[in-house]
Amino acid sequence: MATSDRNPAIEVxxxxxxxxxxxxxxxxxxxxxxxEIMIIMGGSGSGKSTLLRYLLGLSIPxxxxxxxxxxxxxxxxxxxxxELRKNMGVAFQGGALLSSMTVGENVQLPLFxxxxxxxxxxxIMARMKLEVVNLGGFEDLMPAQLSGxxxxxxxxxxxxxxxxxxxxxxxPSAGLDPxxxxxxxxxxxxxxxxxxxxxxxxxxxxxxxxxxADRITVLDRGNILMSxxxxxxxxxxxxxxxxxxxxxxSTEELAADEYLERLxxx
Amino acid sequence: xxxxxREEGGYAIIELIGxxxxxxxxxxxxxxxxxxxxxxDLLVDLSAVTYIDSSGVASLVExxxxxxxxxxxxxxxxxxxxxxxxxxxARLDKVFPIHANxxxxxxxxx
Numbered sequence: 543m544a545t546s547d548r549n550p551a552i553e554v555x556x557x558x559x560x561x562x563x564x565x566x567x568x569x570x571x572x573x574x575x576x577x578e579i580m581i582i583m584g585g586s587g588s589g590k591s592t593l594l595r596y597l598l599g600l601s602i603p604x605x606x607x608x609x610x611x612x613x614x615x616x617x618x619x620x621x622x623x624x625e626l627r628k629n630m631g632v633a634f635q636g637g638a639l640l641s642s643m644t645v646g647e648n649v650q651l652p653l654f655x656x657x658x659x660x661x662x663x664x665x666i667m668a669r670m671k672l673e674v675v676n677l678g679g680f681e682d683l684m685p686a687q688l689s690g691x692x693x694x695x696x697x698x699x700x701x702x703x704x705x706x707x708x709x710x711x712x713x714p715s716a717g718l719d720p721x722x723x724x725x726x727x728x729x730x731x732x733x734x735x736x737x738x739x740x741x742x743x744x745x746x747x748x749x750x751x752x753x754x755a756d757r758i759t760v761l762d763r764g765n766i767l768m769s770x771x772x773x774x775x776x777x778x779x780x781x782x783x784x785x786x787x788x789x790x791x792s793t794e795e796l797a798a799d800e801y802l803e804r805l806x807x808x
Numbered sequence: 809x810x811x812x813x814r815e816e817g818g819y820a821i822i823e824l825i826g827x828x829x830x831x832x833x834x835x836x837x838x839x840x841x842x843x844x845x846x847x848x849d850l851l852v853d854l855s856a857v858t859y860i861d862s863s864g865v866a867s868l869v870e871x872x873x874x875x876x877x878x879x880x881x882x883x884x885x886x887x888x889x890x891x892x893x894x895x896x897x898a899r900l901d902k903v904f905p906i907h908a909n910x911x912x913x914x915x916x917x918x
Contacts, residue, residue: 657830657863663863663867664866666869666870670898671862674898705829705861
C-alpha cells in the first residue's frame with residue numbers, strides 16, 4: 543500500500559532538542575505511517591538515539607511537536623503519557639530484564655502494571671509471546687542463564703505482551719552474531735505482518751536495515767538527510783549518505799572549523 | 809464486544825462480536841469457562857470478530873485446556889483472516905480444532 547493511503551502513526555515536526563547548551567537535533571521532521579517498518583539510521587553521534595528518547599516521551603524538547611497515535615506527546619501530562627505508553631512497546635539495546643525475576647515474570651511485568659487480568663490469562667499471554675520469540679519453555683529461567691540473543695528476544699516478548707500498536711527497537715542487532723541477528727530481523731517482519739504493528743528501528747546496521755525497512759530515515763549530525771524507500775536511499779546522490787552506506791570518510795566530513803570549535807569550546 | 813450464545817448440533821456456541829481486547833476479554837473468558845463448567849461441548853464463533861488481541865486468544869487457550877481436562881469437545885469456527893494471523897504468530901493454528909462453521913465441525917466429528 544502506498545504510504546499516502548495510510549494514516550501517520552508518528553509525526554515529528556521541527557523538533558529541536560538540547561543537551562545542556564548543545565543543540566542536538568536541529569529541526570527534525572519525520573513521519574512514520576501505520577503498519578510500516580521505519581529504520582532510523584545514522585552513524586554514532588548522528589542523533590538517532592536522541593530522537594528515539596524523544597519519541598518515547600522520555601525527554602522534553604526545546605521546541606517542535608511529536609504526535610504519537612494522534613496525540614501530541616509534548617502536551618500530555620504524566621497520566622496521559624502513561625495511558626499512551628500502553629500502546630507502545632520498547633526493546634532496549636541491553637534487554638533491560640530485571641535480574642531478580644524469572645524470564646516469565648519479566649514478560650508478565652507490563653500486564654501486572656497496566657491490567658487487572660486474571661493471573662492465568664497473564665501467564666498464558668506471556669507464554670504465547672515467549673513462543674513467538676522462540677523462547678517457549680524458558681519462562682522459569684533467570685535472565686543470567688540466557689545468552690545475549692535470548693535476552694534480546696525475551697525483552698521483545700515483554701515489549702509485545704500488551705499487543706502494542708507501536709514498537710520501538712533500539713539497535714536490535716548490536717552484539718549479536720549474524721545468525722541470531724537475522725532471526726531477530728525475521729521476528730520484526732512477522733510482528734508487522736501478523737499484528738499490523740508500526741515499527742521503528744534505530745540502528746547503524748546497514749544489512750539489517752535494508753532487509754527489513756519499508757522506509758529509511760537517515761540522520762546525520764542532528765539533521766535528517768533524507769527519508770525514503772531502500773531504493774531511494776541507495777540511489778541517493780548525497781555524499782554523506784553514500785559515505786554512510788560505504789563506510790568511508792567523506793571529503794566534506796572534516797568540517798574543520800566546527801571540529802576546532804568543539805574541541806576548544808569553553 | 810458483544811456475545812451471543814446459542815445451541816446447535818449438541819454444542820453450545822459462543823459468538824464473539826466486534827473487538828476482543830484487554831478491556832472485554834475477561835467477559836469472554838468468564839462465559840467460556842461457565843459453559844465448560846456446565847459440562848457443555850463448546851464452539852467459539854469468531855466470524856464477527858473484527859480484532860482479537862492476545863488476552864482474547866489466551867482465554868481461548870485456557871478454554872481449550874479446561875475442555876480437554878473435562879473430556880469436553882471444544883473448537884473454533886469462522887476464524888477471520890486477521891484472527892488467524894494472530895493465532896499463527898504463536899503457532900496456535902496448529903493447536904486448536906478450527907472449522908469454517910458448525911456443519912463442517914459436525915461432519916468432522918463424524
